[in-house]
Amino acid sequence: MESKLFPGTLDSLDPIRQYVKELSQQAGLDKKATYRLTLAVDEIATNIILYGYEQAGRSGDIQVLSELSDAKLTVIFEDKAIPFDPTTKDLPDEEDFNKPLEERQIGGMGIWLTIKGVDEFKYEYVDDKNRNIFIMHVDPTKT
Amino acid sequence: MESKLFPGTLDSLDPIRQYVKELSQQAGLDKKATYRLTLAVDEIATNIILYGYEQAGRSGDIQVLSELSDAKLTVIFEDKAIPFDPTTKDLPDEEDFNKPLEERQIGGMGIWLTIKGVDEFKYEYVDDKNRNIFIMHVDPTKT
Amino acid sequence: MSFFITSEVKKVAIMTLSGELDSLSSREFQAEIEKVAAESPKDLVLLVENLSFMSSAGLRVLIFSKQKIGPDLSIYIVKPQPVIVETLEKTGLHHSVNIVDEYSF
């Protein structure tokens, strides 16, 4: 398991993306898959920072763990912000997405893009920590 | 010689153009030649009406004569407005035409387009009348 | 990587001209130019696909536009018929206006 710590502030989004992009490239993900994973981690990191820490009046870090094995690139975010399970959140449905812009809810697209973008997404709450788990399938001939 | 009379007012421009367009088509002029002759007569008629009559405080008609012979379509304008010979007017030169729009003189393009547009242009002053003569070469196989 | 953004609000006067533009009808054209000049547009876009005739009176209004609205005005003539392009070229006006198939930036 590789591990890297980022402060839980919006300034970290750019370095988190760059870090995950490198992991993706090392894992041999193609351009599209790299972008989807990068987008997913950006969305979840944003939520941890804004809702989990800032809005809750807390501060803390995001620990980014990663592992390449079994033809999978696994990236795990660990944070001590308020407990939040994105997989239980009501996602917008097709009907919402077909509404004219001016009638749409602002928001709700981040978790949707995350779940639709990665190959697997899991959430756990372990040792007082949120664990957001992003998994991309890797073509083993490319690593 | 065919002949048709038009009052010397701007309302006549459209019927004069339509009349000359018909003459051109009867003479077998192609689209481009028809347009050039139509443009030329419009320009000269405008000048007769605005400068020869209106500005001079006169009123009168424009007599349009025409003839198709010797592989030429000849259109003649006769008017009793003030004497004016367009062929002696200083024409703008290339240098004027290359100036930026905001530095250009407004005007002076009508006689230029007339002379450049028809195959021959002549002016006579006969019997107290201006005679503006427009000649287009006709392909004899087409009439 | 960082993020950069620049913005500008541009006023564009769009006119659709059809039929025949001679020294009588050029008065209507001139009146429209005077009307939009009050709003100081940056671009003047003339949609002329269905304009079949334009005499020097039309050209005069083009020159007038630039003199009235200002030298920074960009004039676009969209889809002129070939005979009208010939007139613009013969009088050198094609140097000062943009003859295009579509207005875009």
Add this chain to the structure above:
Amino acid sequence: MSFFITSEVKKVAIMTLSGELDSLSSREFQAEIEKVAAESPKDLVLLVENLSFMSSAGLRVLIFSKQKIGPDLSIYIVKPQPVIVETLEKTGLHHSVNIVDEYSF
């Protein structure tokens, strides 16, 4: 044949975005939208050829634009990279914006 002319003056807000648009930089994007909103443009043209990343924070600002400037606002997204088109499509925003290679009318 007669002559017809119609005219309209249109305000177009043109923004050039480059780099990466995330929830931090989307604040700058939103500030620009608020700035141009004061002039009530009819079209919002986003030149995004060099925008390499856009998260849902960028999409939020698009929705905000329409709600701030009004439902009549037409949004043009000019030359987006394929990954950004994918994001617009996944969230249904491609129904509400015009994805084009060139802004024109």
